[in-house]
Amino acid sequence: MSDHLLDHVRPYLDRDPEERIAYIRAPRWIGHHVARDSHRRLAELLSRPPSFRTQGLMLVGPYANGKTMIAERFAVEHLRSSPEQRVWIAQTREGAGLGHFYASILRALRAPGGDIWDVGRKAEQLDHLLANLKPRVLIFDEFHNALRGRARDVEAVFAFLRRIGRQYDISPVLIGEVAIYDFVNATSEMASRFDLVAVPRWQYDENYLMLLDSLEAALPLARTSDLSNEPMARRVFSISEGLIGEIIAIVTKAAVAAIRSGSERITRAGVDELRHVPISHRRNAALRESLL
Structure with a gap:
């Protein structure tokens, strides 16, 4: 079933995986x-x-x-x-x-x-x-x-x-x-x-949950991911730190991984497997030392 997708997105389910991935990675306007x-x-x-x-x-x-x-x-x-x-x-x-x-x-x-x-x-x-x-x-x-x-x-x-x-x-x-x-x-x-x-950081509220629903409807995955449900929404919010650029980056990477794995949906485990490091942690001393 593809009822969770926008009408113009559904035809992409019939494309080959690389075309779908290219579509997912393309910049998109979110009219929040x-x-x-x-x-x-x-x-x-x-x-x-x-x-x-x-x-x-x-x-x-x-x-x-x-x-x-x-x-x-x-x-x-x-x-x-x-x-x-x-x-x-x-x-x-x-x-x-x-x-x-x-x-x-x-x-x-x-x-x-x-x-x-x-x-x-x-x-x-x-x-x-x-x-x-x-x-x-x-x-x-x-x-x-x-x-x-x-x-x-x-x-x-x-x-x-x-x-x-x-x-x-x-x-x-x-x-x-x-x-x-x-x-x-x-x-x-x-x-x-x-x-x-x-243009402040997003809060964990109804607007944020609506943003996740909009993203899910715009990504050609065959199965529903329920991004706005707990604990998925909380996890994405935590590692994105409420920054829309980070939110989109996380969901995009998880959607690409879902296509390549054949799971066709974004899961909490799939998000964790991205090992996404929040911006505020990227200057972490331990993380930096591991790169030397």
Whole structure:
């Protein structure tokens, strides 16, 4: 029986094992409540009226919790529905100062010269591109990378964010760890410019159990795994530490193992056999010593 699967997933049961495994391993969008709220807030930035003091957003939460996927999915949906690109994503580079920060944006805008050393030339090139491309929303992924330099460098980055709002009507979106929240809220002036969209760890609640049910329905296994039942749900929650990236990784690996073993369902024993090490334990001294 395949009643536990979504309609578009059932045909994959007739595929050969490697095709099914490839489908299981493919990135997938999970439209959970935080993701939907984030997309609504991002869409409001696109539809807002022009302003000389634009409002921005912070998407803040722990590593491996889906923040980048939320932003990328929004950008892709925008491209599909809009005749012109108004949303751009910059991967914020490691390194302090405006030079590295400008280079991140130039690379995102697919401009040459991102590696030139002259910060003034980078600024001129960037101003020219922003004036011509007219972005509406500029998303900075891993923005905490820009906050690791000297105080004056960080202030210069925030001054740039204020200027692009005033000069080019761009709403900045800052994605990353809790350091972003701390720096933005260090002054009332910056705190007034950014709203927070929290992307916290999942709690063991009904939303989490619904997430497991959604994952099970999307994985072409012939037998029901009952992922949302105890003690399976508790075990996955424990070793994932409530991080959606880890939850998906664990369930995906267990589903692949279930196909290869012929069991066609994820079991508690199968999850344990993965020997998945939670992120917080990966710097464990005993584990590290075993690798030497």
